[in-house]
Amino acid sequence: MSVIAKQTGRSYALHCIDLDRFKELNDTHGHQVGDELLKLVAERLNNLRSENVVCARLGGDEFALLQNLEQGESAAVLAQAVIAELSKPFELSIGPKTLGCSVGTALSEESSCEPLEMLRRADTALYRAKNEGRSCYRLYDAEMDKVLLSMRRLKEDLRADLAAGALTMVYQPQVRLSGEVVGLEALVRWTHAEQGPISPAVFVPFAEEAGLIRALGEFTLRQAATDSLRWPHLKIAVNISATQLQEPSFVEQAKRIVEEAGASPRNIEIELTEGVFFRDEHETRATLDALHEAGFSIALDDFGTGYSSLSYLQRFPVDKIKIDRSFVTALGQDPKADALFTAIVKLAGALEMRVIAEGVETNEQWLRLTRAGCPKIQGYIASRPLNADSVQTFIDRARTRNQSDVEPNLSLEPSRLTAT
Numbered sequence: 001m002s003v004i005a006k007q008t009g010r011s012y013a014l015h016c017i018d019l020d021r022f023k024e025l026n027d028t029h030g031h032q033v034g035d036e037l038l039k040l041v042a043e044r045l046n047n048l049r050s051e052n053v054v055c056a057r058l059g060g061d062e063f064a065l066l067q068n069l070e071q072g073e074s075a076a077v078l079a080q081a082v083i084a085e086l087s088k089p090f091e092l093s094i095g096p097k098t099l100g101c102s103v104g105t106a107l108s109e110e111s112s113c114e115p116l117e118m119l120r121r122a123d124t125a126l127y128r129a130k131n132e133g134r135s136c137y138r139l140y141d142a143e144m145d146k147v148l149l150s151m152r153r154l155k156e157d158l159r160a161d162l163a164a165g166a167l168t169m170v171y172q173p174q175v176r177l178s179g180e181v182v183g184l185e186a187l188v189r190w191t192h193a194e195q196g197p198i199s200p201a202v203f204v205p206f207a208e209e210a211g212l213i214r215a216l217g218e219f220t221l222r223q224a225a226t227d228s229l230r231w232p233h234l235k236i237a238v239n240i241s242a243t244q245l246q247e248p249s250f251v252e253q254a255k256r257i258v259e260e261a262g263a264s265p266r267n268i269e270i271e272l273t274e275g276v277f278f279r280d281e282h283e284t285r286a287t288l289d290a291l292h293e294a295g296f297s298i299a300l301d302d303f304g305t306g307y308s309s310l311s312y313l314q315r316f317p318v319d320k321i322k323i324d325r326s327f328v329t330a331l332g333q334d335p336k337a338d339a340l341f342t343a344i345v346k347l348a349g350a351l352e353m354r355v356i357a358e359g360v361e362t363n364e365q366w367l368r369l370t371r372a373g374c375p376k377i378q379g380y381i382a383s384r385p386l387n388a389d390s391v392q393t394f395i396d397r398a399r400t401r402n403q404s405d406v407e408p409n410l411s412l413e414p415s416r417l418t419a420t
């Protein structure tokens, strides 16, 4: 490339292209359908070919375009054209499918840029594009290398800390209006030696990329199961990502870990997000059924943030829905929010599912959602996530308060019932 550039005095752009969610399609519908799609992609990319552009398949679902920048369109225009072309539906034997793609682009302008380095740069830009929401293109810049390097270090540190048992679990109480604790959500915590606490929203995806999710999942479930022995009357909710659930031996592993801890699956609630329903429906159902059979219950996290929630609720055996914080935040802000909230609570009731609202922070939110019929909440207003010892203190305090309380009553001020 730059060798070509040097020889010819021309500048080039290398575009690396990766199909979004190709693996999902391949896993769900088989390699035959995957191959069908790859042929159609190759055809469309060939149609974008001109005397300035050559096209190649790098392997798997990765393609590349090498573009002479001396004449014709700019690198950005071609990258956008690729995205537009591959975002149109593909007519496959299983019906039309829309996938989209991500594009990473490197320019040959820097004279030191050898072919392999150019490929590495385009690939780095592609990685960034995929991480920034997909269906977009990114142009390589040196800053990306720094970010990548620090991410790689962070993954290595996570691996080491996980092996050393340096991560911890905290538990956030789930309460009734009376203050009674009815459950706990287990949340993992990691404090990095230099960077301080890092949110699980950041490091759980890292763990997935670094192949550490199985180890992380084992740690969280084992710790939660061990701690569940302290509260035999409560269910402890454990977050399980779609990737974890997909592992073929997930159910067996979960059963084994809980058993080894001397705990019961009846005290463990598996918390999933709607993402799991976009995987193979048959397999997901079988996994959820097997979890039920073993005694685990299933909660649907972040309810209302995905789509098609209603049909999924009907088709999958879900015991509980957790209404996402965004609905709680809207209470009192948006005139329709209360009605929407009431409707979700009624829906849960009609489907005989338990329901809880999460991320409740203010008295007003708590009162409004109680009026909407929601009996339980989780959120800072009741308590922040606590370590296991503090959970015990919180439960004891709530019990003492409860004994002196009259019947729970909507005229109660929620602030009277919190731990502060």
Ligand code: C2E
Pocket: 172, 186, 187, 188, 199, 200, 201, 204, 220, 239, 240, 241, 301, 302, 358, 359, 360, 361, 378, 379, 380, 381, 385
């Ligand atoms: P999530 O499952 O939706 O967890 C709720 C998050 O909201 C937690 O953040 C919790 O601390 C926070 N939160 C609770 N109450 C309030 C509130 O009143 N206001 C606000 N603003 N936030 C509140 P956290 O612990 O940082 O976890 C973030 C996400 O990381 C979780 O979202 C979950 O998706 C993931 N996660 C946490 N622990 C684990 C784990 O052990 N395994 C897996 N796979 N994922 C985990």
Ligand code: CA
Pocket: 185, 239, 271, 301
């Ligand atoms: Ca959760």
Ligand code: CA
Pocket: 301, 302, 322, 324, 358
């Ligand atoms: Ca949630």
